[in-house]
Amino acid sequence: xxxxxxxxxxxxxxxxxxxxxxxxxxxxxxxxxxxxxxxxxxxxxxxxxxxxxxxxxxxxxxxxxxxxxxxxxxxxxxxxxxxxxxxxxxxxxxxxxxxxxxxxxxxxxxxxxxxxxxxxxxxxxxxxxxxxxxxxxxxxxxxxxxxxxxxxxxxxxxxxxxxxxxxxxxxxxxxxxxxxxxxxxxxxxxxxxxxxxxxxxxxxxxxxxxxxxxxxxxxxxxxxxxxxxxxxxxxxxxxxxxxxxxxxxxxxxxxxxxxxxxxxxxxxxxxxxxxxxxxxxxxxxxxxxxxxxxxxxxxxxxxxxxxxxxxxxxxxxxxxxxxxxxxxxxxxxxxxxxxxxxxxxxxxxxxxxxxxxxxxxxxxxxxxxxxxxxxxxxxxxxxxxxxxxxxxx
Amino acid sequence: xxxxxxxxxxxxxxxxxxxxxxxxxxxxxxxxxxxxxxxxxxxxxxxxxxxxxxxxxxxxxxxxxxxxxxxxxxxxxxxxxxxxxxxxxxxxxxxxxxxxxxxxxxxxxxxxxxxxxxxxxxxxxxxxxxxxxxxxxxxxxxxxxxxxxxxxxxxxxxxxxxxxxxxxxxxxxxxxxxxxxxxxxxxxxxxxxxxxxxxxxxxxxxxxxxxxxxxxxxxxxxxxxxxxxxxxxxxxxxxxxxxxxxxxxxxxxxxxxxxxxxxxxxxxxxxxxxxxxxxxxxxxxxxxxxxxxxxxxxxxxxxxxxxxxxxxxxxxxxxxxxxxxxxxxxxxxxxxxxxxxxxxxxxxxxxxxxxxxxxxxxxxxxxxxxxxxxxxxxxxxxxxxxxxxxxxxxx
Numbered sequence: 082x083x084x085x086x087x088x089x090x091x092x093x094x095x096x097x098x099x100x101x102x103x104x105x106x107x108x109x110x111x112x113x114x115x116x117x118x119x120x121x122x123x124x125x126x127x128x129x130x131x132x133x134x135x136x137x138x139x140x141x142x143x144x145x146x147x148x149x150x151x152x153x154x155x156x157x158x159x160x161x162x163x164x165x166x167x168x169x170x171x172x173x174x175x176x177x178x179x180x181x182x183x184x185x186x187x188x189x190x191x192x193x194x195x196x197x198x199x200x201x202x203x204x205x206x207x208x209x210x211x212x213x214x215x216x217x218x219x220x221x222x223x224x225x226x227x228x229x230x231x232x233x234x235x236x237x238x239x240x241x242x243x244x245x246x247x248x249x250x251x252x253x254x255x256x257x258x259x260x261x262x263x264x265x266x267x268x269x270x271x272x273x274x275x276x277x278x279x280x281x282x283x284x285x286x287x288x289x290x291x292x293x294x295x296x297x298x299x300x301x302x303x304x305x306x307x308x309x310x311x312x313x314x315x316x317x318x319x320x321x322x323x324x325x326x327x328x329x330x331x332x333x334x335x336x337x338x339x340x341x342x343x344x345x346x347x348x349x350x351x352x353x354x355x356x357x358x359x360x361x362x363x364x365x366x367x368x369x370x371x372x373x374x375x376x377x378x379x380x381x382x383x384x385x386x387x388x389x390x391x392x393x394x395x396x397x398x399x400x401x402x403x404x405x406x407x408x409x410x411x412x413x414x415x416x417x418x419x420x421x422x423x424x425x426x427x428x429x430x431x432x433x434x435x436x437x438x439x440x441x442x443x444x445x446x447x448x449x450x451x452x453x454x455x456x457x458x459x460x461x462x463x464x465x466x467x468x469x470x471x472x473x474x
Numbered sequence: 475x476x477x478x479x480x481x482x483x484x485x486x487x488x489x490x491x492x493x494x495x496x497x498x499x500x501x502x503x504x505x506x507x508x509x510x511x512x513x514x515x516x517x518x519x520x521x522x523x524x525x526x527x528x529x530x531x532x533x534x535x536x537x538x539x540x541x542x543x544x545x546x547x548x549x550x551x552x553x554x555x556x557x558x559x560x561x562x563x564x565x566x567x568x569x570x571x572x573x574x575x576x577x578x579x580x581x582x583x584x585x586x587x588x589x590x591x592x593x594x595x596x597x598x599x600x601x602x603x604x605x606x607x608x609x610x611x612x613x614x615x616x617x618x619x620x621x622x623x624x625x626x627x628x629x630x631x632x633x634x635x636x637x638x639x640x641x642x643x644x645x646x647x648x649x650x651x652x653x654x655x656x657x658x659x660x661x662x663x664x665x666x667x668x669x670x671x672x673x674x675x676x677x678x679x680x681x682x683x684x685x686x687x688x689x690x691x692x693x694x695x696x697x698x699x700x701x702x703x704x705x706x707x708x709x710x711x712x713x714x715x716x717x718x719x720x721x722x723x724x725x726x727x728x729x730x731x732x733x734x735x736x737x738x739x740x741x742x743x744x745x746x747x748x749x750x751x752x753x754x755x756x757x758x759x760x761x762x763x764x765x766x767x768x769x770x771x772x773x774x775x776x777x778x779x780x781x782x783x784x785x786x787x788x789x790x791x792x793x794x795x796x797x798x799x800x801x802x803x804x805x806x807x808x809x810x811x812x813x814x815x816x817x818x819x820x821x822x823x824x825x826x827x828x829x830x831x832x833x834x835x836x837x838x839x840x841x842x843x844x845x846x847x848x849x850x851x852x853x854x855x856x857x858x859x860x861x862x863x864x865x866x867x868x869x
Contacts, residue, residue, distance in 0.1 A: 198734035421735030
């Protein structure tokens with residue numbers, strides 16, 4: 082005999098789902114689709130964040146003109162650059178060189194493969210020090226550009242998506258042909274969506290006299306505040322500085338908020354559809370098993386046990402949908418996403434990243450949807466009168 | 475036998491039976507209808523969001539050309555190009571425009587600001603400005619004009635001082651609102667501000683000499699839209715191999731270039747708008763599958779009486795379409811008020827948010843598609859069921 086406090090066996094609950102395979106599949110399918118949208122949005126945001134965090138080194142600084150939001154809008158004249166570069170807070174590297182790279186950053190329009198509309202791509206004029214300061218940037222193929230020549234190297238995402246960017250190809254802009262001599266891999270950071278060349282050569286051909294930004298390594302992390310204060314107060318300068326990581330994450334704030342707000346609003350609206358699906362299924366599951374519920378109650382199972390059994394059935398349903406949706410979403414890791422960052426106006430490419438945190442959140446979301454849908458039916462099942470229920474068949 | 479019976483049962487009887495069937499499980503049908511309303515509504519709004527993205531390009535004209543630096547928009551063109559462009563046959567007017575990109579209070583409060591030459595408004599008949607206001611603007615070097623949508627958004631009135639923090643052009647800039655222009659109709663975007671190009675240029679002459687005498691884009695008025703291609707070629711050929719090569723295109727193509735930058739976001743929204751239809755299709759299929767299974771014995775009874783498989787299938791398709799018709803209809807009805815509400819909350823991002831006729835059509839088509847798709851499996855199953863087995867079946 083069943084003890085009064087016993088709960089309904091899990092195998093009974095699972096078999097109920099199995100017995101009505103078509104309905105279970107359809108309901109779980111609905112849940113899975115919502116879960117897919119939800120997980121994909123979180124993965125996209127995680128991808129964007131990771132791209133921008135790996136773009137910055139903690140002890141690197143970016144100096145740009147006050148008021149400018151991005152490197153593109155900024156300007157630093159040569160004499161100002163000299164003052165900033167020689168500040169004692171800038172680290173001294175091998176051979177006594179100052180660990181600072183004076184860079185020029187502009188946008189050029191390039192055609193994406195299979196697209197007749199051009200996209201804006203960041204082209205960065207840099208120096209050898211620019212590579213040293215960003216250890217995540219490694220040459221993947223070919224060689225780096227020779228200073229003083231019209232040679233360029235392209236980031237991995239650029240090489241994969243834009244026309245005329247293979248090694249040996251020539252790009253034409255600013256009245257010159259530029260030969261692609263190498264491809265670099267920036268470890269998934271934002272630099273993967275950039276083209277690099279020699280700063281002085283690019284400035285000449287773009288007829289610019291001012292740099293866009295200075296990237297520098299701090300000699301000691303503690304010197305940050307002092308360096309910042311010195312730049313702010315020096316009357317010859319009109320620049321401001323940020324840690325590189327902060328600089329890049331600020332630049333993606335708008336895009337990240339946009340992805341989150343849009344994605345989560347959609348998930349919330351869609352989840353109503355899936356919850357209704359779960360509710361319909363669970364109501365039907367109760368309605369067709371009134372006799373069984375009566376029998377269970379007659380055997381000594383309490384109302385609470387019946388309620389628990391139905392909620393557990395909903396949880397199982399949610400898990401099936403959640404796992405299916407998550408598997409579907411995990412396939413998105415092979416895809417990449419690229420769009421124009423509203424703030425920099427340049428093309429940025431990033432991936433979908435599935436983290437354990439996202440997997441847990443997604444499963445919780447799936448179970449919550451199923452339980453929300455299954456709650457009212459479960460209450461109805463628990464409140465059935467034994468005699469009526471047994472008479473129902 | 476079956477065909478005669480089918481004819482005997484009139485359409486009225488059939489629809490009565492369908493309606494009775496649909497209402498048998500009121501809760502289930504009600505829930506399904508609610509789901510359909512939400513799905514059709516969400517689909518409609520998402521389609522409208524995509525449309526809103528293209529609103530700028532839709533409003534752009536084919537009778538205006540935009541000439542910019544061929545490298546990218548970051549680079550300028552010399553002001554001396556203006557006279558040479560005006561000399562091209564077919565060009566009737568040339569106006570200057572520089573993107574200012576200033577920040578009003580905080581970066582979130584983004585709106586477009588242009589430094590424009592005085593003849594700019596002549597090229598934009600869709601921006602309606604009263605003559606006294608136009609004169610007041612022309613007399614005030616620091617004066618600016620704001621569009622109606624922008625004025626409503628932040629409460630700008632004529633005479634207000636509008637401070638902007640420059641990002642491209644450093645410093646704090648103050649403008650005095652001298653006029654508010656309206657769009658000629660509701661599809662025109664007037665969420666922008668414009669001020670004198672000369673004011674910008676004169677300030678730059680004093681503060682950053684190298685950056686003065688530079689124009690962001692030239693807007694060209696042309697005599698006939700069909701001459702656009704020839705004029706485009708003539709202008710670009712004139713500046714070929716110069717320090718600043720040009721790229722000329724119609725204003726519409728120019729605007730579409732901006733839309734194309736968010737291609738993948740738009741594609742994702744489009745995709746997702748079909749996912750919601752897929753979700754409701756699954757829910758609806760489930761409803762129909764459950765209903766049909768519970769009635770297996772009834773279908774067998776009908777067959778015993780001589781009704782054919784077509785009749786059974788019609789019953790199921792009819793019920794599915796009836797539910798989808800009600801849900802889809804309610805969803806369609808709810809779309810305009812929902813769009814108005816959406817515009818109220820997200821108007822800053824989408825100045826034009828209007829549900830198009832095409833969207834309504836697509837919504838209706840989706841509802842019908844859901845109804846048909848959901849009924850296929852149960853209908854085939856029920857029409858095939860053998861009488862003996864069917865009669866033995868229990869719900």
